[in-house]
Amino acid sequence: MATDYETLIKPVKSKRTFEEVSEKLKELIFSGTLVPGQRLPSEVALAQLFHVGRQSVREALRVLELSGFITVKSGVKGGAVIEGTILTKLAGLFLDTFKLNRMSLQDCIEARKAIEVLVLDFVFKNAAKEDVEALRNNVVEARRMLQSNRSAFQEHVDFHRLLARASKNYTLTVVVEIILAVFSDFSSGYRPLALKESRQMADFHEAIVEALAAKKKAAAVEVLRKDLALAEKRLRARARLTDKTRRPRTKA
């Protein structure tokens, strides 16, 4: 933690070619010169434009692809296309952090509980009518699934996504999104959510929406806690079975 030479002194030696290429392209994306949906020139064309070899272009594209800035398709009319968001990749990397550091699921559950209650606070302050409507529609959709005896797992997760969005705070939205990614991954491949549990969740979600519409915060918080407790219970049951991520880690 001494003097931070790393930021004071920049390397004299030039970066690797593919890094220069990928960073240049990133700049163009950040600046809005390259907009989502736009198609980049082909690899050979890019190589000629940058005066570099195809290998360097390829590696640069790999970097951008992994970060989520572009997607690449084969064939004519294929190529690299600019993406509008990299949230999925961010969530994926958080999941990797989780796995790599063998983070305890318990930590994640507790953080989620605390943060979502926080989010609800923002929601009560900032949510617009459309947000309440979106949440209500989500519940309707979940009910529809349940009526045909299918559990509404995806809808339940989406509810919490929508709730985060209703906070009108994008930072919080992102944070919730990456935490949900861990929960989704942990639940995937598991036995489908029992209909009974799914119905209860739909009830909880509906109660939250109505409390929100009626501006009863305390009630909403209470139901949200119950909802999260139910999700936690289910996850714990699974964790006991397949747990490979027990050991807590405080170290960086």
Add this chain to the structure above:
Amino acid sequence: MATDYETLIKPVKSKRTFEEVSEKLKELIFSGTLVPGQRLPSEVALAQLFHVGRQSVREALRVLELSGFITVKSGVKGGAVIEGTILTKLAGLFLDTFKLNRMSLQDCIEARKAIEVLVLDFVFKNAAKEDVEALRNNVVEARRMLQSNRSAFQEHVDFHRLLARASKNYTLTVVVEIILAVFSDFSSGYRPLALKESRQMADFHEAIVEALAAKKKAAAVEVLRKDLALAEKRLRARARLTDKTRRPRTKA
């Protein structure tokens, strides 16, 4: 949001070669077969082992490097070395999300305030003696810097890092870390922190540590809010000058 075929039906066609290579290596890292500090075989050796071309190996290594799983050096005794954490890369990608979506700094500031107060709650519940000691040492270090008339910017940021760690919740630690990355980036290249402000921050931090030691939570929260308000004020001044990230975005 209909049936999620994407997860139900996996593509029949095989993945790209470099993806298979990178995923295999990732598995080996997750499983603990490859441990931090360990050096991978050379690119040509890996190409022979996987029965693929060197190009594919290189692209796989690029992917792993960007995700933070490995670092690569040139020269004899160089090569790919397994890393222990990918937190830096995760924070970097969050910063990219911030820039790409032109997230408002205001959002980030408000989220930080709320989350750090939350963190403090965890700290009062879970912090051990060593954590308090680490925080105290950080303040001492900041004071030392100030005595030689250097502002202790890095130490101030580290204080909040240490605080997050003291929560003993790694998920929260990660969340704080990625948010701090935005603040660090925003402050970098700016005029150095004024000594007066830096001294005040050191005072705040010291007060927080003492309140923690004395188990006076309300007092700690109050000082923390002041501390964050000061940081906010400084950042706002900067934001007005160089702001390119104003427009709020709710869209995904």
Add this chain to the structure above:
DNA sequence: TCACATTTGTCCGTATGTATC
């Protein structure tokens, strides 16, 4: 100080798979 070996970095030529027209 200097030569050497190792390993990454880069480029090129070529062949193949794939999607569109």
Add this chain to the structure above:
DNA sequence: AGATACATACGGACAAATGTG
């Protein structure tokens, strides 16, 4: 079905970096 435009992949070659004797 065939032509095309593109990414994907391979192998060979040389340059650049870097540690070692």
